[in-house]
Amino acid sequence: AQSVTQLGSHVSVSEGALVLLRCNYSSSVPPYLFWYVQYPNQGLQLLLKYTSAATLVKGINGFEAEFKKSETSFHLTKPSAHMSDAAEYFCAVSGGFNTDKLIFGTGTRLQVFP
Amino acid sequence: GAGVSQSPRYKVAKRGQDVALRCDPISGHVSLFWYQQALGQGPEFLTYFQNEAQLDKSGLPSDRFFAERPEGSVSTLKIQRTQQEDSAVYLCASGVGLTSYEQYFGPGTRLTVT
Numbered sequence: 108a109q110s111v112t113q114l115g116s117h118v119s120v121s122e123g124a125l126v127l128l129r130c131n132y133s134s135s136v137p138p139y140l141f142w143y144v145q146y147p148n149q150g151l152q153l154l155l156k157y158t159s160a161a162t163l164v165k166g167i168n169g170f171e172a173e174f175k176k177s178e179t180s181f182h183l184t185k186p187s188a189h190m191s192d193a194a195e196y197f198c199a200v201s202g203g204f205n206t207d208k209l210i211f212g213t214g215t216r217l218q219v220f221p
Numbered sequence: 222g223a224g225v226s227q228s229p230r231y232k233v234a235k236r237g238q239d240v241a242l243r244c245d246p247i248s249g250h251v252s253l254f255w256y257q258q259a260l261g262q263g264p265e266f267l268t269y270f271q272n273e274a275q276l277d278k279s280g281l282p283s284d285r286f287f288a289e290r291p292e293g294s295v296s297t298l299k300i301q302r303t304q305q306e307d308s309a310v311y312l313c314a315s316g317v318g319l320t321s322y323e324q325y326f327g328p329g330t331r332l333t334v335t
Contacts (some may be wrong), residue, residue: 139322150225150312150326151264158322197263207252207316208277209324211263 109134109200113212121220126170126185128215130198133179139201140181141209142172146194154196157181168192193219223247225327227313233333234303242298242330246315253296254324255288256312264312270296303334 114129132138139158143151155166162174172183181198195216199209226245234240246253251272256264257280266280272293281288285304290296300307310331314324 143326148328150328151314152326153323156322199263201322207322207324208254208266208269208280209256209264210266211256213263214261 109138109210111140111198111200111210111212113196113198113215115215116213117216117218119218119220120188122190123187126183126188126192126217128183128196128198128217130172130181130183130212131179132181132198132200134200140172140174141199141201142166142170142181142183143197143199143211144194145197145214151197154183188217188219190219190221193217225313225315225325227311227327227330229330230328231331231333233335236304236334237302239299239301240303240332242300242311242332244296244298244313244315244327246294246296246313247325248294250315250317250325251293252316252324253290254314254316255296255298256314257282258310258312258329260309267298267311300332303332305334308332308334 110133112131141156142154145151155164157164157174165171170185195214197214198212228243253270255267258264268288269277270290285301287299310329312329314326316324
């Protein structure tokens with residue numbers, strides 16, 4: 108069965124510092140992996156996705172993630188945090204063969220301090 | 222352009238009442254998903270439609286939950302005899318193709334059962 112684990116429910120960084128949000132996955136088939144961002148009282152917005160093409164995936168707002176099969180990881184990074192990056196971030200894996208449902212992690216809340 | 226819309230945005234129901242939550246997907250999107258997001262948790266899959274066909278309802282927590290998409294566009298999630306544990310944000314997402322790796326989420330309906 109597919110699952111994701113997000114390490115760290117809260118991450119705090121200073122503005123301008125590196126952002127690193129961790130995600131490890133478990134999948135019985137080659138996975139499709141996603142990172143979504145959720146701002147308060149809003150739905151989820153897709154940041155980036157991995158669908159078996161390049162292992163380094165670039166997304167919106169300067170975020171990127173690297174698929175590492177050997178580590179079963181798909182960590183999200185951004186070189187320099189901005190105040191507007193403060194939000195909840197969710198890692199997700201597609202549900203497996205012949206299904207598009209997403210299996211989400213429990214989320215990581217990113218705080219950015221001035 | 223118009224995104225996924227959901228109504229109402231907020232709903233308060235007394236325990237035992239029936240509620241109906243509406244989702245208007247992006248025009249032309251074939252796939253439609255419902256997710257339930259409890260406070261402080263990631264979204265959890267409820268059900269999936271491809272056009273008007275409900276292909277997966279494995280995530281519906283009980284027979285009190287019912288979803289339909291009769292004409293392949295608008296969808297309604299109905300919860301009968303609401304219980305306090307039904308309190309959550311209900312998210313709807315739509316996707317372009319039959320195998321849609323990119324889901325576009327609506328803002329959600331926050332249901333509070335008192």
